[in-house]
Amino acid sequence: xxxxxxxxxxxxxxxxxxxxxxxxxxxxxxxxxxxxxxxxxxxxxxxxxxxxxxxxxxxxxxxxxxxxxxxxxxxxxxxxxxxxxxxxxxxxxxxxxxxxxxxxxxxxxxxxxxxxxxxxxxxxxxxxxxxxxxxxxxxxxxxxxxxxxxxxxxxxxxxxxxxxxxxxxxxxxxxxxxxxxxxxxxxxxxxxxxxxxxxxxxxxxxxxxxxxxxxxxxxxxxxxxxxxxxxxxxxxxxxxxxxxxxxxxxxxxxxxxxxxxxxxxxxxxxxxxxxxxxxxxxxxxxxxxxxxxxxxxxxxxxxxxxxxxxxxxxxxxxxxxxxxxxxxxxxxxxxxxxxxxxxxxxxxxxxxxxxxxxxxxxxxxxxxxxxxxxxxxxxxxxxxxxxxxxxxxx
Amino acid sequence: xxxxxxxxxxxxxxxxxxxxxxxxxxxxxxxxxxxxxxxxxxxxxxxxxxxxxxxxxxxxxxxxxxxxxxxxxxxxxxxxxxxxxxxxxxxxxxxxxxxxxxxxxxxxxxxxxxxxxxxxxxxxxxxxxxxxxxxxxxxxxxxxxxxxxxxxxxxxxxxxxxxxxxxxxxxxxxxxxxxxxx
Numbered sequence: 001x002x003x004x005x006x007x008x009x010x011x012x013x014x015x016x017x018x019x020x021x022x023x024x025x026x027x028x029x030x031x032x033x034x035x036x037x038x039x040x041x042x043x044x045x046x047x048x049x050x051x052x053x054x055x056x057x058x059x060x061x062x063x064x065x066x067x068x069x070x071x072x073x074x075x076x077x078x079x080x081x082x083x084x085x086x087x088x089x090x091x092x093x094x095x096x097x098x099x100x101x102x103x104x105x106x107x108x109x110x111x112x113x114x115x116x117x118x119x120x121x122x123x124x125x126x127x128x129x130x131x132x133x134x135x136x137x138x139x140x141x142x143x144x145x146x147x148x149x150x151x152x153x154x155x156x157x158x159x160x161x162x163x164x165x166x167x168x169x170x171x172x173x174x175x176x177x178x179x180x181x182x183x184x185x186x187x188x189x190x191x192x193x194x195x196x197x198x199x200x201x202x203x204x205x206x207x208x209x210x211x212x213x214x215x216x217x218x219x220x221x222x223x224x225x226x227x228x229x230x231x232x233x234x235x236x237x238x239x240x241x242x243x244x245x246x247x248x249x250x251x252x253x254x255x256x257x258x259x260x261x262x263x264x265x266x267x268x269x270x271x272x273x274x275x276x277x278x279x280x281x282x283x284x285x286x287x288x289x290x291x292x293x294x295x296x297x298x299x300x301x302x303x304x305x306x307x308x309x310x311x312x313x314x315x316x317x318x319x320x321x322x323x324x325x326x327x328x329x330x331x332x333x334x335x336x337x338x339x340x341x342x343x344x345x346x347x348x349x350x351x352x353x354x355x356x357x358x359x360x361x362x363x364x365x366x367x368x369x370x371x372x373x374x375x376x377x378x379x380x381x382x383x384x385x386x387x388x389x390x391x392x393x394x
Numbered sequence: 395x396x397x398x399x400x401x402x403x404x405x406x407x408x409x410x411x412x413x414x415x416x417x418x419x420x421x422x423x424x425x426x427x428x429x430x431x432x433x434x435x436x437x438x439x440x441x442x443x444x445x446x447x448x449x450x451x452x453x454x455x456x457x458x459x460x461x462x463x464x465x466x467x468x469x470x471x472x473x474x475x476x477x478x479x480x481x482x483x484x485x486x487x488x489x490x491x492x493x494x495x496x497x498x499x500x501x502x503x504x505x506x507x508x509x510x511x512x513x514x515x516x517x518x519x520x521x522x523x524x525x526x527x528x529x530x531x532x533x534x535x536x537x538x539x540x541x542x543x544x545x546x547x548x549x550x551x552x553x554x555x556x557x558x559x560x561x562x563x564x565x566x567x568x569x570x571x572x573x574x575x576x
Binding site for chain 1 (some may be wrong): 398399423426429432434435448449452453455456459460461463464465467468470471
């Protein structure tokens with residue numbers, strides 16, 4: 001794109017224009033995806049609780065988030081009396097900027113990133129971890145004890161979960177030998193058995209641990225202690241309303257997608273479908289390959305975000321001491337063992353054994369996913385009136 | 395008019411850093427100065443990114459913004475209330491502080507003027523972090539065949555940090571209370 005603008009404009013203007021286009025794309029992607037994710041969250045939670053969810057606004061209630069957005073924009077924007085006004089107003093933008101900056105390094109295809117950084121994975125970790133600052137400031141500046149408690153919990157939680165998260169990211173990095181997310185994606189070309197999640201047992205466990213820890217660092221349930229409704233009213237955003245409140249949610253859904261995208265890039269083959277044995281942009285040309293790649297990345301990210309929602313509505317919230325204990329007593333030692341294990345595996349395991357384990361892992365995962373899907377889509381057994389079907393009937 | 399984009403961006407970033415650095419020392423509330431410090435540190439990491447030192451910039455972000463500054467604000471939040479949330483400086487503290495700052499600034503300007511203009515490498519490639527990583531491990535650099543090992547000093551520093559951590563945990567541990575058995 002830079003070269004396209006360069007043909008018509010002086011170089012410095014072209015760079016500025018390219019940056020503006022990139023930033024605009026990311027902001028609109030975050031906005032639209034937040035709208036869709038909020039709708040999906042409401043629908044999924046409704047279906048899991050045997051409700052219908054939004055139905056009145058548009059087909060399947062698809063326009064619900066848009067209607068909510070219009071309502072939020074028109075709401076009064078006020079700060080409570082005891083609040084530190086400047087910080088109170090600035091905090092949502094800080095949180096949003098951190099989630100936004102995480103997308104700079106996330107590639108949506110081979111070389112399709114706002115900026116291909118040689119240390120993309122490290123940059124994403126660094127930037128996404130600074131989102132906590134906005135939340136803490138919101139908690140402090142609100143001048144409310146609930147918000148302060150929420151902010152403090154968030155700080156303690158995110159700072160501790162950062163450590164196992166970074167170590168889990170190191171596990172595939174050890175195999176890839178680079179921090180460049182584009183190169184890591186290119187290394188996983190071919191079938192799904194080449195994805196790093198199936199490389200060895202350690203990366204397989206590391207993916208699961210990383211996903212849980214990423215959920216915790218996005219302050220999603222069951223780790224949403226910062227906004228625990230049952231104890232803290234709404235935690236750090238108790239005093240917020242209107243558009244500033246919705247910036248926090250854009251930031252939350254943005255960082256959820258960024259984390260899922262990072263997981264997809266590091267473990268799940270990036271923009272590769274897992275079926276095509278070649279690089280799509282090379283085989284189909286850029287006009288067909290790039291949209292396909294972007295769709296695959298967005299699809300994988302969305303899938304992981306939906307799993308996060310599924311976890312949120314299935315699992316009860318932990319207590320704050322349980323959250324800290326899970327991190328420091330379990331996830332931290334486990335991730336250290338995984339890091340050591342993957343190094344030993346890389347150094348000492350012969351290629352034949354490694355390939356065999358890779359095939360077994362990939363095959364058994366696919367088989368179990370297929371088995372679950374088949375059992376899900378079996379027609380319902382009809383129960384006699386007044387009784388439940390299946391195992392419940394006996 | 396020859397507009398150099400790098401210089402414009404650098405000017406914007408440097409102004410932000412300078413203004414927010416003044417904000418750190420002049421603001422009365424500790425949390426406000428932490429926020430000014432946040433702007434300063436982010437600006438400095440932007441300078442690193444502008445210079446092409448991406449690794450240094452990201453490390454700066456993760457260590458100072460994601461770690462140190464969060465801990466500062468966390469500490470303020472835990473100890474908030476009482477005389478420590480606002481700072482009031484005496485007049486003589488201002489005089490000493492400004493004098494030290496001017497002295498330091500003078501030394502830095504003198505040192506950077508001695509360095510002179512940088513000479514870009516003939517290939518145009520920015521030096522990466524690869525050679526630094528190899529130097530840490532004592533592996534000879536493939537380009538220059540120079541073998542340097544920073545592994546021992548690095549390990550000594552890390553063990554020192556570990557000792558400090560254990561010491562802090564020892565000092566902060568819950569003291570056993572001699573409670574009468576009931």
